[in-house]
Each structure stands twice: as C-alpha cells, then as structure tokens.
Amino acid sequence: xxxxxxxxxxxxxxxxxxxxxxxxxxxxxxxxxxxxxxxxxxxxxxxxxxxxxxxxxxxxxxxxxxxxxxxxxxxxxxxxxxxxxxxxxxx
Amino acid sequence: xxxxxxxxxxxxxxxxxxxxxxxxxxxxxxxxxxxxxxxxxxxxxxxxxxxxxxxxxxxxxxxxxxxxxxxxxxxxxxxxxxxxxxxxxxxxxxxxxxxxxxxxxxxxxxxxxxxxxxxxxxxxxxxxxxxxxxxxxxxxxxxxxxxxxxxxxxxxxxxxxxxxxxxxxxxxxxxxxxx
Numbered sequence: 001x002x003x004x005x006x007x008x009x010x011x012x013x014x015x016x017x018x019x020x021x022x023x024x025x026x027x028x029x030x031x032x033x034x035x036x037x038x039x040x041x042x043x044x045x046x047x048x049x050x051x052x053x054x055x056x057x058x059x060x061x062x063x064x065x066x067x068x069x070x071x072x073x074x075x076x077x078x079x080x081x082x083x084x085x086x087x088x089x090x091x
Numbered sequence: 092x093x094x095x096x097x098x099x100x101x102x103x104x105x106x107x108x109x110x111x112x113x114x115x116x117x118x119x120x121x122x123x124x125x126x127x128x129x130x131x132x133x134x135x136x137x138x139x140x141x142x143x144x145x146x147x148x149x150x151x152x153x154x155x156x157x158x159x160x161x162x163x164x165x166x167x168x169x170x171x172x173x174x175x176x177x178x179x180x181x182x183x184x185x186x187x188x189x190x191x192x193x194x195x196x197x198x199x200x201x202x203x204x205x206x207x208x209x210x211x212x213x214x215x216x217x218x219x220x221x222x223x224x225x226x227x228x229x230x231x232x233x234x235x236x237x238x239x240x241x242x243x244x245x246x247x248x249x250x251x252x253x254x255x256x257x258x259x260x261x262x263x264x265x266x267x268x269x270x
Contacts, residue, residue, distance in 0.1 A: 012169045013179040013205045014095035015134045039095055039205070046200055055166045082169040084162035087201045 005068050005076060009035040009054065011083040018083075022068055024076075028054060029064030035083055047090045055082040096134070099207040101245075102180070103139045105252040109222050113213070115145035115257070115268075116185050120216020125158035127184030129168065129260075131177040134207070137248075138180050142256040144168055150262030157197060158184045163262035171258075171265040181209035183225075185217045192219075192226035199235050210235055222249075 002024035009018040009031070018038040022031060032054050036042060043051045054061045056071060056079070072079050112128045119126035129144040146168075147153075150161035172178070182202060186192060192212040202210055212226035213219055227238040227247075238246065257268045 010169050010173045011095070012165055012172060013203050013208055015097060015178050016093065016095050017173070018095075041205070047196070048201060053162065055162075055169075058163075058166065058170075060162070060166075082166045084165045084169070085203075086162045 002069065003075065003077075005072065006078045007031055007068070007081070008078065009038075009081045009083050011035075011039045011041075014039055024067065024069035024072075024074070026068050027064060028061050028066050028068070028071065031068075031081070032061075032064065032083075035081070039083060041083075041085070049088040049090065050085060051088070052083055052085050055084055056080075060084070060086075096206045098136060099134065099138045099180075100136045101138070101248055102209070103137055103248045103250055104222075105140070105250045105255050107253055107255040108140050108143055109220075111143045111255065111257045112145075112183055113217050113220055115143065116183075116213065116217035119153045120185050120187070120218065123155050123187060123216070124153040125155070125185050125187065126153050126217070127158045127160075127182060129160075129179060130181035130183060130209070131168075131172055132180050133176070134178040134180060138207075140180055141254075142172075142177055142258065144258050144260050144265065145268065146260050148259075148261035155187060159201075161262060164260055167262060167264050168260050171260070179203065179208065181211055183209075183211035183213060185213045186215075188215045188218075190214075192224070193237075194226065194228055194235055204230055204233075206230060 116126040131142040132140040150164040152159040228235040
C-alpha cells in the first residue's frame, strides 16, 4: 500500500472543494470520476461533446491511467487540482 | 456531506457590477462581436456578487455569433478565485442588435450547468444599460429557466455598494483592471 496523498479538487461554481485521501498508486481517472460525482457533473454528448478534465499546475491531464505518484512524485502529501469542462462543437 | 451548491434565494448585486460589466463588453459590441463577463462572489441563501471577471485575449473567442471561453481560462480563474473564497455565480454575455435577449441553444447547453447559476443576456452589444431589460435565467432542475420580471424584482437586490473588484482574465492569469 503506497503512501496517502490528500487530494483536493476545486470547481469554480462550487462553494467547497472535493477532498479525499488516495493511495499514491491511485490513477487520475479514478480521481476525476470521484470529483465529478461530488460536483454532480458528467461527460455527455448532445449536439456537442462535453468532457471534464483535471488540471494540475495549469496542465490539462489526459492520461487516465497515470498514477498520483507518477504525476506528483514520491513522498508528496498533497495534490491540488482544478476541474474544468471542455466542449467540442459537433459538426 | 454538505452540498457544494447551497440554495440561493436572492442575489445582492451592487450597481457597480452592472456598470463594470457594461464597460467591459461595449468595445466588442461596437465591433459587432459578442463578449461577456463572469460574476463571482459568496454563494449563500443571499448570494453576494462582488467581483467581475472580464475574459479577453488568449483562450477567449469574441465573434458576431458567439462568445466562448476556453477551459484554460476557467482554470486560471479557479486558481485565482478559490483562495479568495469566491464562487462563480453568474455568466453574463451580450447579444448583438436585433437578437433577442433569450438563451440560444448554445447558451443553454454549452455553459455551466449547476443549480442556482445565473445566465444573463445583455442586449444590443452591451448598449442596453438597464439590467431589467436583460434576459435573466437561472439553472434549476436540470435546465435554465427565465426569471420573470416579478421574480427578478423579488429575488434581485440592487445595492449602491462601491467595494467591487474588476479583473481581466485569460489563459495565462488574472489581473486587476484600473478603474
């Protein structure tokens, strides 16, 4: 069992962040899904494609299989993300 | 677990927020392009709108048919706003002359969709200075619905407070605007 990392995810319209401890082996896809559940949002498609991303240090994270340890390095106790939505216009 | 979206019954809106928003969007309107602003503040039963963010530049599209803000801009605003305990309460944007102050399909579905958030449409490219003539919509029960005049009068409390903040934002950061 890896070290615990206290994860915080902020979403601009929400009054409070999503906070949860994860093992450093946890993958970003799990954190994204959990945070989206907390904020009550979901990826979906209508005329356009709506997808939510985690941001870390101003970079959009697209590799859902990346672990916390790979992202932030070993021995880090906390990690802070933003949740943002990308809307790709349909054709 | 407490909700991240406490119920909003009313909004306290300083007149200065209206003026700062109009000042920010008019230039694009004069060029025939839509523009807009994010209103931030304290989300509570009485939500206090305190801050205008005017997105422009990198990550912002101002066109005759739409105003679009990239996720990277929302990211920089989030990073800036959260340590200040500010929450997004409303997104205001302009429609051009002759276009009704109603939400288009994109306005309804390509915007933030969380309970209590306001979507506001300012007519005539920002030339309509009377906020009561704007289109006011609130997201509730899975869709935006219009706030009718009597409801707007009941739920919107206009104040004369001067202590508002006006900032510019793009994909690189957030900066104060001298007024």
